[in-house]
Amino acid sequence: MKEKILSLFLQSPDSFLSGEEISEKLGVTRAAVWKHLNTLRAEGFVFESAPRLGYRLIAVPDILYPLLVQKELATRCFGRNIVHFAETASTNITAKELAADGAKEGTLVLAETQTKGKGRLGREWSSPAGVGLWLSLILRPPILPPATPQITLLTAVALAEEVKKLGIPAGIKWPNDLLVSGKKLAGILTEMGAETDRVNYVVVGVGINVNTAEFPPEIADIATSLRLEAGKHIERRRLLQNFLVNWERWYDRWLAEGFAPVREAWLRESVTVGQEVKVTSITGVTAGTAVGLDSDGALLLQTPDGAVRRILSGDVTLKES
Numbered sequence: 001m002k003e004k005i006l007s008l009f010l011q012s013p014d015s016f017l018s019g020e021e022i023s024e025k026l027g028v029t030r031a032a033v034w035k036h037l038n039t040l041r042a043e044g045f046v047f048e049s050a051p052r053l054g055y056r057l058i059a060v061p062d063i064l065y066p067l068l069v070q071k072e073l074a075t076r077c078f079g080r081n082i083v084h085f086a087e088t089a090s091t092n093i094t095a096k097e098l099a100a101d102g103a104k105e106g107t108l109v110l111a112e113t114q115t116k117g118k119g120r121l122g123r124e125w126s127s128p129a130g131v132g133l134w135l136s137l138i139l140r141p142p143i144l145p146p147a148t149p150q151i152t153l154l155t156a157v158a159l160a161e162e163v164k165k166l167g168i169p170a171g172i173k174w175p176n177d178l179l180v181s182g183k184k185l186a187g188i189l190t191e192m193g194a195e196t197d198r199v200n201y202v203v204v205g206v207g208i209n210v211n212t213a214e215f216p217p218e219i220a221d222i223a224t225s226l227r228l229e230a231g232k233h234i235e236r237r238r239l240l241q242n243f244l245v246n247w248e249r250w251y252d253r254w255l256a257e258g259f260a261p262v263r264e265a266w267l268r269e270s271v272t273v274g275q276e277v278k279v280t281s282i283t284g285v286t287a288g289t290a291v292g293l294d295s296d297g298a299l300l301l302q303t304p305d306g307a308v309r310r311i312l313s314g315d316v317t318l319k320e321s
């Protein structure tokens with residue numbers, strides 16, 4: 001109901017709406033209208049009120065309500081269906097449940113805060129309220145399971161490009177980190193529901209530190225935010241809209257042309273290639289020089305004996321960081 005009331009105000013941006021009009025249009029009591037207006041006020045919406053005329057919406061906070069995100073959203077499919085939470089355990093968990101229940105490709109799950117934000121391999125992702133973009137997108141690409149990690153790489157490319165448009169020199173660390181000056185700005189967690197010869201769904205979770213001013217002590221030295229890097233507040237909604245457009249563009253291109261164009265853009269945005277690195281995976285630690293990205297997205301690592309190994313998964317530590 002709160003969103004329906006908001007939608008009435010957004011439909012008539014400059015005019016006053018009286019409590020009576022709203023209650024008649026939506027079939028709720030005046031008291032209920034008043035209660036929802038107060039909740040919206042508490043969230044940062046500002047209403048001017050005038051005797052006899054009613055209320056007029058004069059300021060909208062940077063909140064991720066679907067109808068605000070979808071206003072002026074220039075995508076074909078990404079974010080056409082949005083599920084928004086003030087709080088959820090993890091948008092990836094919710095998105096996987098929705099995907100298993102048949103949610104359409106492009107369905108986007110957004111949360112203002114996550115209580116159990118997830119990184120890879122059971123690690124935690126710090127997701128404080130209102131300052132980040134914590135989102136998960138459901139995709140249903142017609143691919144085989146081994147191609148899924150390419151979606152992480154194309155997502156990183158799309159995000160790196162958007163961050164650079166803000167004047168922030170972000171680079172991608174294989175496979176899922178966006179770094180600025182060696183600190184982590186964003187991470188990607190891609191999960192899938194698949195059979196050996198078919199991907200049923202892919203959930204791409206993206207966490208972006210947007211307006212975080214201070215991090216918990218355990219990540220204070222390794223994390224950064226757009227606000228800290230740009231020295232100013234960044235509007236989350238606008239960034240999300242722009243990112244969704246660019247992300248969809250890269251996804252469509254990947255479906256149509258394969259991984260080659262993504263690979264080229266990834267190499268351009270990478271801070272991994274050419275570096276001495278250490279790769280930690282379930283099979284152990286390998287040191288060497290990152291020399292390239294294979295045609296399927298595997299990292300090419302040259303070890304001291306001169307051999308070039310294909311790395312399909314793992315954590316990369318850059319020697320200089």
Ligand code: BT5
Pocket residue numbers: 089090091092093114116117118119120121123124125126127133134135136176177184185186187188189205206207208209219222223224
């Ligand atoms: C990632 O994991 O980088 C994937 C993060 C994905 C988060 C999104 S938020 C929306 C969606 N829903 C979820 O539940 N998850 C996704 P990984 O490479 O494993 O990095 C995790 C490590 O990054 C942690 O162990 C910390 O050291 C560090 N870290 C945790 N929170 C951070 C933050 N907010 N900013 C920067 N670093 C962080």
